[in-house]
Amino acid sequence: MSRGSRLIGEDAPLVDVTLPHGLRVVVDAMPGRATLSAQLRWPLGTVGDPDDALGTAVVLHEWLQRGAGGLDARAQADAFDRYGAQRGGGVGREHASLGFACQARDAAAVLPLLAASLWAPRLDEAEFEGARQLALQELAALADAPAERLSEAAVAARYAGAHGRGAYGRRSHLGRLRPDAVRRQATERLVPDGAVLALAGGGEAEALVDLAARAFGEWRGRAVPAPAPTVRRPRRRHLAGDGAQTQIAILDAAVPPGGRGWTEQALAMAALAGTSASRLWTEVRERRGLAYEVASGVRTQAGDAYRFTYAATTPSRAAETVDVLRRELERWREGIAEDELRRARTWLRANLLLDGEATGARVARLASDVVRFGRPRPLAEVLAALEAPTVDDVNRFLAGRPPLAAAVLTMGPAVGGGGTRA
Amino acid sequence: MSATGHDHARLPNGLRLLGERSPARSVAVGLMFDVGARDERKDEGGAAHFLEHLAFKGDAGRDADDVNRAFDELGARCNASTSHERTFYYGAALAERRSELTALLLALARPALRPEDVELERQVILEEIAMVDDQPSARAFELGAERFFAGHPLGASVLGTPATVSSLTGERLLRFQRRWYGSERALLAVTGDYAWDEVVAQVEALTAAWAPGGGRRTYPALVPRSGVDEGRADGVTRAHLTWFAPAPSAQDPARVAAALLARVVGDEDNGRLYWALVEPGLVDEAAAWFDPADRSGTFQGYAATDDTLHDLVAERVDATLARFEREGPTADEWARAQRGLATEVMLRAETPMGRLAGLADAWFDRGEVESADAAVDRILATSVAGGRALLERAPIAARFRFSWRPARSS
Numbered sequence: 001m002s003r004g005s006r007l008i009g010e011d012a013p014l015v016d017v018t019l020p021h022g023l024r025v026v027v028d029a030m031p032g033r034a035t036l037s038a039q040l041r042w043p044l045g046t047v048g049d050p051d052d053a054l055g056t057a058v059v060l061h062e063w064l065q066r067g068a069g070g071l072d073a074r075a076q077a078d079a080f081d082r083y084g085a086q087r088g089g090g091v092g093r094e095h096a097s098l099g100f101a102c103q104a105r106d107a108a109a110v111l112p113l114l115a116a117s118l119w120a121p122r123l124d125e126a127e128f129e130g131a132r133q134l135a136l137q138e139l140a141a142l143a144d145a146p147a148e149r150l151s152e153a154a155v156a157a158r159y160a161g162a163h164g165r166g167a168y169g170r171r172s173h174l175g176r177l178r179p180d181a182v183r184r185q186a187t188e189r190l191v192p193d194g195a196v197l198a199l200a201g202g203g204e205a206e207a208l209v210d211l212a213a214r215a216f217g218e219w220r221g222r223a224v225p226a227p228a229p230t231v232r233r234p235r236r237r238h239l240a241g242d243g244a245q246t247q248i249a250i251l252d253a254a255v256p257p258g259g260r261g262w263t264e265q266a267l268a269m270a271a272l273a274g275t276s277a278s279r280l281w282t283e284v285r286e287r288r289g290l291a292y293e294v295a296s297g298v299r300t301q302a303g304d305a306y307r308f309t310y311a312a313t314t315p316s317r318a319a320e321t322v323d324v325l326r327r328e329l330e331r332w333r334e335g336i337a338e339d340e341l342r343r344a345r346t347w348l349r350a351n352l353l354l355d356g357e358a359t360g361a362r363v364a365r366l367a368s369d370v371v372r373f374g375r376p377r378p379l380a381e382v383l384a385a386l387e388a389p390t391v392d393d394v395n396r397f398l399a400g401r402p403p404l405a406a407a408v409l410t411m412g413p414a415v416g417g418g419g420t421r422a
Numbered sequence: 423m424s425a426t427g428h429d430h431a432r433l434p435n436g437l438r439l440l441g442e443r444s445p446a447r448s449v450a451v452g453l454m455f456d457v458g459a460r461d462e463r464k465d466e467g468g469a470a471h472f473l474e475h476l477a478f479k480g481d482a483g484r485d486a487d488d489v490n491r492a493f494d495e496l497g498a499r500c501n502a503s504t505s506h507e508r509t510f511y512y513g514a515a516l517a518e519r520r521s522e523l524t525a526l527l528l529a530l531a532r533p534a535l536r537p538e539d540v541e542l543e544r545q546v547i548l549e550e551i552a553m554v555d556d557q558p559s560a561r562a563f564e565l566g567a568e569r570f571f572a573g574h575p576l577g578a579s580v581l582g583t584p585a586t587v588s589s590l591t592g593e594r595l596l597r598f599q600r601r602w603y604g605s606e607r608a609l610l611a612v613t614g615d616y617a618w619d620e621v622v623a624q625v626e627a628l629t630a631a632w633a634p635g636g637g638r639r640t641y642p643a644l645v646p647r648s649g650v651d652e653g654r655a656d657g658v659t660r661a662h663l664t665w666f667a668p669a670p671s672a673q674d675p676a677r678v679a680a681a682l683l684a685r686v687v688g689d690e691d692n693g694r695l696y697w698a699l700v701e702p703g704l705v706d707e708a709a710a711w712f713d714p715a716d717r718s719g720t721f722q723g724y725a726a727t728d729d730t731l732h733d734l735v736a737e738r739v740d741a742t743l744a745r746f747e748r749e750g751p752t753a754d755e756w757a758r759a760q761r762g763l764a765t766e767v768m769l770r771a772e773t774p775m776g777r778l779a780g781l782a783d784a785w786f787d788r789g790e791v792e793s794a795d796a797a798v799d800r801i802l803a804t805s806v807a808g809g810r811a812l813l814e815r816a817p818i819a820a821r822f823r824f825s826w827r828p829a830r831s832s
Contacts (some may be wrong), residue, residue: 035768066701073701077692078754084761086769087691101769133703140728141706143659144558242657244552276500277490286486289545292553314552343494350497354448354514357773 010356014366014376015205021219022193025212026366026376028200030359036107036201037359039099040114041367043194043223046169047093047162047302055169056185058135059128059177061091064190065098066127068116073127076113085110093155093167094226094302095371101360104202108211115215118190128179136175139168147312150247150411153239157407158251158306163229191221196370200362229302234407246318246412248311250325252404254298256305257372263385264397265298270344271336272296272328273309277343279328284311290321300372315413322408329404335395348386352379428791429618433626436606436634440785441621442613442777442793449520449614450774452512453527454782456609457602459582460506460575460716461639465589468547468582469598471504472590475547477511477530478502479539484529486539498523499775502530506576507716508786509603514775517615521624524610528628531603540592548588551581558658558826559726565653566664566824572647575640576718604635611782614774641717644668650736652825661732661827663739665710665820667721670812672714672787678800679808683818684712684721685759686751686809687743692758698742699725704735710743710818716787721818729828736823743819750813756806764798 015027049056065087066073080087083106089098098117102110142149156164197216199208234251241247255261273280273296284294296309309329313321336344355361356379366376389397429441462469479486493500493513500513500523511530515523533539554560564579571577581587610625646668670676687694688710699708710723723743727735751759770776771794784792792800 033772035765035772074697078758081689081692081758081762084758084763084765086762086765102765103768130701130703134700134706135703137703137706137727141660141726144662144726146556243556244657245549245556275490276493277487282487282490285546286490286542289542290549292546292550312553312556313549339491343491346497347494350499350516353516354499354773354775357447358769358776359772360769 010379012205014378015209016376017209019192019213019216022191022195023216023219024196024370025209026196026198026370027205027208028362028366029203029205029208030201031204033202033359034104035101035359036104036199036203037099037101037363038111038114038197038199039097039363039367040118040195040197041095041097041371042118042191043094043226044096044189045092045094046165046167047226048189048224049165049169053173053177053181054165055135055139055174056177056182057091057096057189058138058169059131059174060182060186060189061089061096062131062134063123063128063182064117064121064186066131067122067124068113069120072122072124079113080110083110091167093163093165097367099363107203107208111211112215115219119216119219121186121190123179123183123186125179128182132174132177135169136171139171139174142168146241146243146245146247146411147310150249150310150409153409153411154249154251154308157237157409158232159301160230160232162227163301164232187221188224191223192216192219193221193223196367198363198366198370200366201359226302229304231304234405236408239409239411241412243412244314245312246315246410248313248318248322248325249409250309250322250329250406251409252307252329252406253402254305254307256303257300259305261397264389264394266348267341267344267386267389268332268336268394268398269296269298270347271340272332275343275347279332280309280325283324283328284321288324290317290324318410318412322410326404326406329406333398333401335398336391338391341391341394345386349383352382428793430791431622433605433629435629435632436604437625437629437632438609438785439622439625440609440611440781440791441616441618442781443616444614444774446614446774447517448514448774449517449523449612449616450512450514450778451520451524451527452510452611452778452782453531454609454611454786455509455603456507456607456786457509458505458507459578459580461602461637462575462578462598465586466594466598467578467586468580469590469595470509471580471582472543472547472587473533473595473599474502474504474509475543476533476535476539476595479533479536479543481529481532482534489526489530492526496522496526504580506578506580510779510782512775512778514773520612520616521620524612524621524624525628528625531608535592535596537592540595544587547581548584551584551587554581556657558660558662559724562662562664562824562826563724565826566666569651569824570646570666570822572645574642574644576644576715600633602637605629605632606634607636609782609785611778611785613777613781639716644718646821648821650823652827654827654829656829658826658828660726661729661735661825663725663727663732663736663823663825665723665739665823667818667821669712669719669721669816670714671717671719672783673717674719676808676812676816677712677714677719678804679812680712680714680719680721680816681763682756682759682801682804683751683809683812684710685763686755687746687818688723689759689762694742694746695723695725695739698738699735704731704738714787723820732825732827736825739823740820747813747817747819750810751806753806756809760801760804764801767794767797767801770794
């Protein structure tokens, strides 16, 4: 049975339109699908917060969801729920997102509800304090989430200045935020310029673009350029903690999206830490039982990229775990074998195709592509790019990587043994 | 054969097969055993979960590296999970790899239990337990459930304790496996694009040597604890509140009404607890849900806050639930909950993988095959009167509340 022909590509060509006010609309139409997902990303992030008001983006993101247009907070929530729409969203360092998933036939009713939050948020005074208190609670919750805390520390270790700020704001700043100041920020930072709306699911592309144009038609404003990131010199750091495990992160430089060697890096990273038989999984967990969780991936921020390698283990085994991780990161530069490349390629290809069955995964990839690559990449193009590199290409790329100059972060009880190197 | 529909079969050894056809690009295969932590004796705590880990260490003909490489060659996305009730090995791959994926999952069910693998994996599980110790939100549930279920097997930790996990030898694990993992407690489910005749023939050939059998689950009466309790520990920074109340079982026709009631009160974005706690910023999250189990069931909930606000939050949780119990859901709230739950079912049905667990649970719990469309219809047909009637016999207010809090400063 041949199924190959319908495995490649979207159901219909991707549509990529920039509306007159700057909002970019990307549609992956899947005619006949009963569901539809939407994701809006726009440049509201903690890097853009005023220096004396860290956490403004977080509070604003919460506040703008508490009523829009003619609807107060409760009426807005009820309106989404009347259509059974599932909402989602969050704030990062450079972008915020809002999105939903619903039945495709309800898209014309639900998309305007999302849009109103951006172009006509009520920002009612009465809702401000709750939004601010919630931001304080979320910041405090980090203390009981060690992996997330380490991840925050990693960003601070990688970047100086605005890009190294915490994603949750600063307690003292959140404590003195005032509604009028945040409202002023809203006029500058809730803007269509630099925003992308991704839609995937049931419906015709043209109709979905028209719907987006109507829903967001009144949105106005120009984006303020974000500062460029400043990368810090890598160093070793231990953060005190009293957990049962020591959290370990190793950070080093990586090729940014679209940079030379990006695809070779993706394939080699899958061999290092993606596939079931990947090196880190095999060496850290299968052969030594050092950790339940071990991972490594490339993170990107404002055109910069770094590799974040993570494991958590009990304190007496932390030194050995750091050594094994470092050794594998060093050995990676010596190259991967033909069979590792084959499995990496198969794994990446299967992930793309399996993700492609879910509308939520499709919109996430489209929005992320626009932010990272400047355009949505058709699935066939991504798949074709993965097929191109030979093992020699990948190994030439690896040989050209600089020697490991990594920031090593540990968090938890003091690292036992003292066997780690900076 | 139609592109959509269901298939089922029972093999001579008792193993059941269930399929749901859909015109997908992928296929998902799940091998499930109706065995979980509730079937362990007290000194076997964590055995089912331990065996699930060891499955990936390979059978007589493959070691862990072979298993991992085989999954990679298939381009399969595979994993496993163990709950109080079930052990579940599953994977998704492109449809043309269905046969290899099925063979690999069946091989997982017969691990070799090599002594060196048992020792290594014991370390990994002890790390997993340490990880949960560092996640107070998860630990709060383990501790709360242990107290609420008061000796009932549904209150045991799925992972076991460091003491039980350290004492489980390969021999004892093998005994547990022989007692429980016979083909009569097994189900192989396939969703997506497949040819049924090929599935049946392959599974029959590969499981011919499986012992039928499979232990008999016991159902001791649940005498739940009531009231409030708390625990404190160094390393916990916030107050983590959990609560529990008896609810309909997975077999009870009122289970859909129970899920809708829980949603009205506990939906994270618009439930009554949201407006009482999250909207004013008293907690960073608050939610409640219905957890159906085999001949049992619970309403559960969770909220986390600064420890200084603990008492205020606890009062509001109790008051919100008590008021809901008195008033019942409004017609509007009910209709919104119905639509929301229906959307959840439809979104899960986007992929074959998303359908697998629900399909298998319905079969194990009720011997029933239920399509996503039928599940949506059932949700939309459940009346608010049914919800109000259920509240009369299964009050949703916390029967028992447990808080996991920071140690008192000396």
